[in-house]
Amino acid sequence: MIRYRLEPSDVSAVRFGISPLSELGLGLRAFRAPERYPLQRPWTDRIAGVLPLLDREVLSGLVDERRWVADFVNPRPDSPLTSFDDELRALGRIRPERLRSDLERVHGTVPAVFAGRHxxxxxxxxQALATTWELCFAPYWPRMRRVLQADVAHRGRVAAHEGIGAVLAGLSESVRFDGRHVDVRLNSPIARDRPVQGEGLTLVPSVFVVRASTPIDDDLPPTVMYPARGQGAMWSTASHPDAGAVRDLLGRTRAALLDALGEPASSTDLAMRFGVSTSAVNQHLRVMERGGLLNRTRYGRAVLYYRSTVGDALVRRE
Structure with missing residues (x-):
């Protein structure tokens, strides 16, 4: 069991994050044991044809038969808006000793594929992770991200109405919170008692964990990865609207903005991208938000817009 000890100031600093790289890393479990992830069977069936194109030697070296995954492919996300490209670039700066120690914690030794010049x-x-993302995750990431964002939004509402304690207690059957301690029961002999001490506790939803899990390395920032709610409907089929009809319905500019907002962006970014004024973009965004096609969130001083589930249904490409 892993215990995170929280002071009152730590409880108020609990936050959520979404990590594309972590989803890839945890998704390697489904590569190894697809029968353990029946909700993701439609995904494993769809990607079966591209698996021979992957660097299976590298990918197999990141996860073992217990489905332990090297911590460096499960980074703690900085926000719900972290991008895969940013995380992959950060991974490129990994120190040799960190690479070795993470692999040794999983395998007891460093797999041969990771021997050689750092x-x-x-x-x-x-390259192996980029190819895996491009072929196996990127085409389906909008669906996965919708589930993860909806989970975070739901738990944010729970926190607002019932407090963060209700959120922590409701993450998973394997998580307990008594007001001071977050206890995560693992299917492993690992046991530790760790104070958070101002580092912050990050909660990371995932579609590839059956029960809550934590980093293997005790020195890594306190993080709990937990099963996202709503996975059962993730692969439900829906009709694909005609793109021309969407333009006729919304108008060319709003249809283009809606299409662009598969990833969060600010009105300033969108104005520069489309060569129009920020005020004009804001007007369109507000209308689409009121119409339920967009959601918005604040990140620092910026307001970021992104497609809602309804908006996704209008432009769905998967």
Whole structure:
């Protein structure tokens, strides 16, 4: 069991994050044991044809038969808006000793594929992950991200109405919270008692965990990865609207903005991208938000817009 000890100031600093790289890392479990992830069977069936194109030697070196995954492919996300490209670039700066220690915690030794010059090992690792993302995750990431964002939004509402304690207690059957301690029961002999001490506790929803899990390395920032709610409907089929009809319905500019907002963006970013004024973009965004096609969130001083589930249904490409 892992215990995170929280002071009152730590409880108020609990936050959520979404990590594309972590989803890829945890998704390697489904590569190894697809029968353990029946809700993701439609995904594993769809990607079966591209698996021979992947660097299976590298990917197999990141996860073992217990489905333990190397911590460096489960980074703690900085926000709900972290991008895969940013996380992959950060991974390129990994220190040799961190790479070795994370792999040794999983396998007891460093797999042969990760032996050799550090820069070449990291380059091959990045390429293997980039290819896996492009072929297996990117085409389906909008669906996965919708589930993760909806989970975070739901738990945010729970926190607002019932407090963060209700959120922590409701993450998973394997998580307990008594007001001071977050206890995570694992299917492993690992046991530790760790104070958070101002580092912050990050809660990371995932579609590839059956029960809550934590980093293997005790020195890593306190993080709990937990099963996202709503996975059962993630692969439900829906009709694909005609793109021309969407333009006729919304108008060319709003249809283009809606299409662009598969990833969060600010009105300033969108104005620069489309060569129009920020005020004009804001007007369109507000109308689409009121119409339920967009959601918005604040990140620092910026307001970011992104498609809602309804908006996704209008432009769905998967």
């Amino acid at each position: 820069d070449r090992v990291v380059e091959r690792l990045q």
